Amino acid sequence: MSIYTIADLHLALGxxxxxxxxxxxxxxxxxxxxxxxxxxxxxxxxVVIPGDVSWATYIESAYDDFKFIEDLPGKKIISKGNHDYWWTTSSKLNKYLEEKNLSTISFMHNNAFQFEGIAVCGTRGWKGPGEDDFKKDDEKIYKREIERLELSIKAALKLKLPRMLVFMHYPPVTAKSPMTGFIDIMKKYNINECYYGHLHGEGIKGAVEGEYEGINLKLVSADYLNFKPFKIK
Known part of the structure; x- marks a missing residue:
């Protein structure tokens, strides 16, 4: 059994x-x-899919995209991206999966999963304070996402597994935001692996990959991977 990841599917079947x-x-x-x-x-x-899964605005319009994912091999863990406008409460999302008989999909939100001795956790994240478009209104979202990352990590720690992977939609750090609260939290809990998406086209040039502050960072946006899921283990 293997674990893969790929972000930013941007499905638009509906x-x-x-x-x-x-x-x-x-x-x-x-x-x-x-x-x-x-x-x-x-x-x-x-397969962990950290955000920007479907262009649908409402969950009712996202069925064709979820059915596309459902019919692919493997179990899928989906977390939120900035374009996942269909995202609603955890209870409503889980009810939707049950009603639509989507049995291979789970949602990651303030929780954690386990796979073959590996704990899987993460959150959407947000743009860092050093970004040019970081405004006053972003501060609240940024701090809330840091809290959600910590909640997910704490849930993963309860699983008491030897390896932990963090998945985020936004990069936890960029060239313009060389230090963020996301990095601080991961360092606090000795996290050494983080996979993220969000960056496309010219934005990829600002990606930070490899070891950074003791954390191995990897960009996994779909176009960057040429639409091939990245094998972690």
């Missing part, structure tokens, strides 16, 4: 949202994603 306007790499991206996924992921594997 609405008209062509992604090729963001560059040629996005041409036929859903077909490429399906082909790569089926070729690499087995039914007993797990």
């Amino acid at each position: 609405i008209d949202k062509p992604m090729d306007v963001f560059g040629g790499r996005w041409s036929n991206y859903m077909e490429k994603l399906k082909e790569n996924w089926v070729s690499n992921v087995a039914d007993n594997d797990t």
Whole structure:
């Protein structure tokens, strides 16, 4: 059994949202994603999807996208991204999965999961204080997301497993925000692996990868991975 990750699927089966306007790499991206996924992921594997899963605005409009994910091999753990407007309360999300018989999907929000001796936790995150577009209104969201990351890490610690992976949608650090509360929290709990998405196109140039403050960082946005899930273990 293996664990994979890939962020920013940006599925749009229920609405008209062509992604090729963001560059040629996005041409036929859903077909490429399906082909790569089926070729690499087995039914007993797990895939963590840290955000920006569907362009649907409401959960009722997201079914085709969730069915697309459901029909792919493996179990899937989904967390929130900045474009997941369909995201609602945990109870409503879990009820939706039950009603639609989506049995291979789980949602990560202030909680944690376990897989083969590995604890899986994380949160959406937010832009860092050093970013040019960080405004006063962002401060509250930023601090709340730091709290949510800590809640998820604490839930993961209760599992008492030898390895812990953190997944975020936003990068925990960028060239313009060289130190954030997300890094502080991960250092506090001796986290040494973090996978994140959100960055596309020119934004990828600002990605920080490799060891940073003792944490191994890895960008896993779908276009950066050429729509092939990244194998962690």
